[in-house]
């Protein structure tokens with residue numbers, strides 16, 4: 001039994017449809033209590049503020065966010081008894097707003113994008129004394145992935161070597177924290193960043209316009225350690241959305257746009273690394289009525305040679321139903 005819902009943070013790593021001669025595994029972050037990867041940094045940022053004394057019992061928190069960090073903070077603040085105000089661009093999906101309200105957060109919508117939300121949150125912090133978490137600069141954001149996401153992956157790959165980590169970039173917390181920790185165990189691993197094709201700041205140095213929810217903030221976040229990145233994949237939004245529908249309909253995995261982009265990019269990387277001459281081992285199939293637990297076939301040697309690409313699906317498609325994503 002867990003002492004609180006916050007102890008239930010943690011997600012499965014699941015093999016998805018992979019090209020011949022390679023394996024792609026995705027971390028399904030929708031399994032976290034607040035439904036996204038952002039539960040991890042939300043808890044880590046609140047704990048860091050508690051430890052430093054910046055946040056005292058019954059204190060107030062304010063944060064600009066395009067959604068998932070707000071929901072993560074709403075979960076953590078509800079469980080820990082803090083007052084929370086979220087500033088969010090009005091363009092983001094209604095499900096996100098309703099979820100934050102359901103957890104008792106106060107919501108302020110602003111016209112424009114995340115930069116406008118950041119300005120307004122700073123004003124609120126100044127006016128009310130509420131503590132801003134600063135997810136774009138706060139080291140606890142990346143630290144959360146260093147301390148939780150990556151160690152989970154290391155134990156979930158069952159001794160297999162990871163050849164590439166493919167991760168979307170918003171604040172850069174997921175990529176920076178996960179890559180840093182995984183590189184300690186797999187020093188040869190390639191780190192691939194994903195960004196919107198129409199807003200490819202990392203690849204081109206220029207911001208553009210796009211409608212992705214959660215990734216591609218249009219600037220390079222302070223938190224993103226660009227030195228870790230070996231290459232960048234850009235994915236157009238219509239292609240990512242098409243992949244969301246494929247994942248839902250053929251694999252039973254419901255993800256948001258950034259998860260669709262992660263899947264497209266991971267597939268490209270896996271196709272480049274694939275060694276079709278190898279027979280990559282299949283993971284055990286579930287059999288609820290089996291007398292004995294299934295064991296993997298293939299054996300350790302095949303595992304060692306078969307290229308493994310790990311990616312992160314940041315949230316669930318349920319969060320975007322009203323946008324027509326799955327129509």
Ligand SMILES: Cc1ncc(COP(=O)(O)O)c(C=O)c1O
Pocket residue numbers: 036038067068069168169170171172173174175213214215256258259314315
């Ligand atoms: C849906 C979604 N995808 C991707 C990301 C990017 O994650 P990170 O901020 O850790 O770079 C976020 C978070 O901002 C998100 O909410």
